[in-house]
Amino acid sequence: MKKNYMFTPGPTMVPAEVMLAEAEPIIHHRTPQFSEILKEVGEGLRELFGTDRDVYIVTGTGTASMEAAVANTCSPGDKAICVRGGKFGERWSEIASAYRCNVVDEDLEWGRSFSPERAAELLSQHPDAKILCITHSETSTGALTDVEAIAGLTRKSGTLLIVDGITSVGVHRVEMDKWGVDIIVSGSQKGCMVPPGLSFIAASERAWEAIQSSSSPRYYLDMRAMKKNWSDYQTPYTGPVSLIRALRKALEMMREEGLENLYERHRRLAEASRAAMKAIGLNLVADNPVNGVTSVHAPDGIDTGKLTKKMRDEYGVTIAGGQGHLKGKIFRIGHMGYVCKEDLLVCISAVERALKELGYDFEFGAGVSAAHSALFGVHLT
Numbered sequence: 056m057k058k059n060y061m062f063t064p065g066p067t068m069v070p071a072e073v074m075l076a077e078a079e080p081i082i083h084h085r086t087p088q089f090s091e092i093l094k095e096v097g098e099g100l101r102e103l104f105g106t107d108r109d110v111y112i113v114t115g116t117g118t119a120s121m122e123a124a125v126a127n128t129c130s131p132g133d134k135a136i137c138v139r140g141g142k143f144g145e146r147w148s149e150i151a152s153a154y155r156c157n158v159v160d161e162d163l164e165w166g167r168s169f170s171p172e173r174a175a176e177l178l179s180q181h182p183d184a185k186i187l188c189i190t191h192s193e194t195s196t197g198a199l200t201d202v203e204a205i206a207g208l209t210r211k212s213g214t215l216l217i218v219d220g221i222t223s224v225g226v227h228r229v230e231m232d233k234w235g236v237d238i239i240v241s242g243s244q245k246g247c248m249v250p251p252g253l254s255f256i257a258a259s260e261r262a263w264e265a266i267q268s269s270s271s272p273r274y275y276l277d278m279r280a281m282k283k284n285w286s287d288y289q290t291p292y293t294g295p296v297s298l299i300r301a302l303r304k305a306l307e308m309m310r311e312e313g314l315e316n317l318y319e320r321h322r323r324l325a326e327a328s329r330a331a332m333k334a335i336g337l338n339l340v341a342d343n344p345v346n347g348v349t350s351v352h353a354p355d356g357i358d359t360g361k362l363t364k365k366m367r368d369e370y371g372v373t374i375a376g377g378q379g380h381l382k383g384k385i386f387r388i389g390h391m392g393y394v395c396k397e398d399l400l401v402c403i404s405a406v407e408r409a410l411k412e413l414g415y416d417f418e419f420g421a422g423v424s425a426a427h428s429a430l431f432g433v434h435l436t
């Protein structure tokens with residue numbers, strides 16, 4: 056018998072309660088019943104985003120909402136500063152190019168965080184920039200960005216701040232309104248513990264001015280249609296009824312846990328995971344790490360493609376390898392969403408065993424021991 060554990064930074068494990076909600080009989084999307092569900096889900100999303108603005112649900116994964124953010128705010132030729140510190144930051148730049156923006160790429164070494172100081176420099180060099188696109192939690196490297204500090208700068212400038220919060224919403228505290236973020240997007244299959252297929256987007260008042268006046272072509276992702284329909288809790292096209300039911304259940308579970316506890320749990324899991332990796336002699340990829348994923352440099356001579364395959368196929372424990380130029384060189388442990396302290400011990404022990412079998416020489420058990428200490432204050436040795 057083998058059980059499958061997913062410690063991937065998306066998609067993530069889905070609670071049985073959420074899967075059961077998804078399995079409920081279909082209802083029509085143009086009904087008061089469905090509108091009632093949308094209204095409730097909208098409330099839950101607003102809490103997670105830290106906003107009084109409406110949060111729209113897009114049928115499409117996180118990238119769909121990223122595309123919506125650019126397509127709706129920029130007109131061809133508008134200047135877009137895109138921070139590329141990893142795979143997802145690069146995606147901002149690709150989307151902005153596709154919409155014919157005048158793209159200013161800000162390249163960072165992968166693993167480094169975009170600093171508020173650098174943001175200030177860029178904003179003064181490019182006062183004409185329409186948007187600044189950043190990644191709150193760069194899942195490919197595990198680096199965290201100080202969105203609050205950067206929003207403090209953009210809100211005083213004419214540049215809109217667009218944030219990829221796909222692996223931060225539901226993991227880290229997000230305060231869209233207080234911080235002054237203009238657009239933030241997230242997705243269903245990361246911290247929200249729902250299967251892939253939905254994404255979420257909210258826009259500030261000044262972002263709405265840009266949305267109304269953008270001349271970029273858009274149809275399915277037109278936020279004006281989302282807004283119009285949301286005013287009576289409708290979706291512009293057929294609503295993804297089952298996924299939204301799943302989301303309603305997941306949001307209910309998050310609310311039951313309490314947002315403070317939710318963020319604290321992620322902080323603990325991240326702390327334990329980092330301590331475990333350091334205890335077995337490995338280095339983290341990020342200087343300033345996020346709480347949803349731990350990115351780790353593999354020991355010399357170990358290909359993380361082999362590591363992840365062994366763990367998945369032999370132990371039933373899935374973690375992620377590296378992306379882009381870090382493929383084969385790093386591995387990533389996802390601990391966002393439906394992951395508890397006990398689960399993390401399963402993951403750490405599986406990582407240790409696989410590394411041992413692949414020939415890495417270290418004090419076997421030191422990672423699990425460090426995780427125990429960090430999670431429970433219990434010391435094994």
Ligand SMILES: *Cc1c(COP(=O)(O)O)cnc(C)c1O
Pocket residue numbers: 064065116117118119143190192193194219221222242245
């Ligand atoms: C997963 C992810 C995305 C994109 O997600 P899709 O859902 O695959 O479209 C974008 N940004 C970040 C930071 C992510 O983790």
